[in-house]
Amino acid sequence: MEAIVTRKLTKYYGKNRGIEDLDLSVEDGGFFGFIGPNGAGKSTTIRSLLGLITPTSGSAEVFGKDILTEKTAILAETGYLPSEALFYSGMRVRDALKLSADLRKKDCAKEAAQLCERLKLDPARKIDELSFGNRKKVGIVCALQSRPRLLILDEPTGGLDPLIQHEFFEILRERNEEGATVFLSSHVLSEIRRYCRRAAVIREGRVIACDSVEALSRTSVRRVSVRGRVDLDGLDGLKDVVHAGDAVNFLYSGEMKPLLDRLAAGEIADLNVSEPDLEEIFLHYYQKEEA
Amino acid sequence: MTIVKHELRQGRTAFLIWTGAISLLLAICIFLFPEMKSQMDTVSEMFASMGSFTAAFGMDRLNFGTLTGYYAIECGNVLGLGGAFYAALCAVEILSKEEKARTADFLLTHPVSRVRIVSEKLLSVFLRIAAMNLVIYLVSAGSMLAIGESVPWKQMSLLHLAYFLLQLEIAGVCFGLSAFLRRGSVGIGLGVAALMYFMNLIANITKSAEFLKYFTPFGFCDGATIVEDGRIDGAILAAGLALGALGILAAYLKYPKKDIA
Incomplete structure (x- = not known):
């Protein structure tokens, strides 16, 4: 069974578009990233x-339950x-928890105490006096303490220090291994790359790519760094060109032969061709859509 | 009943302040009665020379020299206005505050249906208003006994019942508004209560505006009718309760479908 399925899900706020014909599928037990600006x-x-x-x-289901008619049952999980x-x-x-x-x-006292300890959150503190990051921790404990079957996390790490972020993802990994589905919305792509198995890229209300993180990262685009003198004028497929001293750095999505011809005609002291990281691929998806 | 308990806890300070203030003001009024009674000639003359305002506050038909007459007028001003404001504040914020303070994301993502949320919040408003009225009733009776007067139980109970129903009507209307509002609810709630109060004053001043009594709960809280006739005007009461019920119905229809953006 799928944990989340949406079919042509559309939401307009008056005349403004929220999402349009959004099709999404998240497998039960998955660790799913939802990427978008x-x-x-x-x-x-x-x-x-x-x-x-x-x-x-449009329509949507969570664990096979309709989001309109079985809302309370969905929220229970x-x-x-x-x-x-x-x-x-x-x-x-402690009052909020x-x-x-x-x-x-549910009696979640034991679970809440363990989570507070792991996230270094003092249950006796007044919420009004907490920093943004510590309030986020309260939200995390609220979301996790009942050991739900599905975790929906919207930009979860904002305000958390790196140590707590690490602990938080460790808890998510444990929960995922125990069978919980994690749906992580973020624009921090390193989080998605490190923890998610599948991801969807959303742009202007539509899913423009949905695959395994590995497949999304696989692309013909290459990050090229050249030190020396090379004439790139008029070469197709260049993006993000940055000159620094005698070096030039760019993303290349064109045919390899024209690039190699230009490099052979130049005076190259050093050359590095690598796969771009997920951030660059993300930009690539957006620029591809815009083109 | 988790939400009821939570709401009662959240509204504790406001409840204590409003209940304390209204009780104290009513007690002060009652403690002033013996002195007022001794100066009755001057007082009656003063109130009789206030023209339309004498009628507006119902002082043309009540005997200011008796405890019941005096209490009916003071009760109308203190409990009537104070209670109306408190009821309006309680009800108009109860649903809208979740969006204003952005706590709706917390409350509405728990497995509780919106109908249940509306019901429990409505119950919490009712309980707060009922508790306030009970305290005020006991303080008033105690104050009357303290000044050595016998308590006019029947008239006083009827007066307090009328003001309790007034608060329920205003709460019902404001509860309905609360389902539609996202922010700025306090001003709207106080505005509704004040508007209803002044509608009654206008209805009392001129015959041609008497129909306004059917649109304000202050219409069935007329001290002269309650004290002199020993009854609440049934037609105005029915119209008022229908208006309050309409507000509650609007909340039940609107809130379960409301987009929390």
């Missing part, structure tokens, strides 16, 4: 899945971490 439609997709907004058209975790004023951390557990009709 601000305003691409990541949060709209997540908010539709959680029932916070009603789609304009889902832990959600919003990009900005906000809580009621005047509450202490207890309220969250009570709303789920």
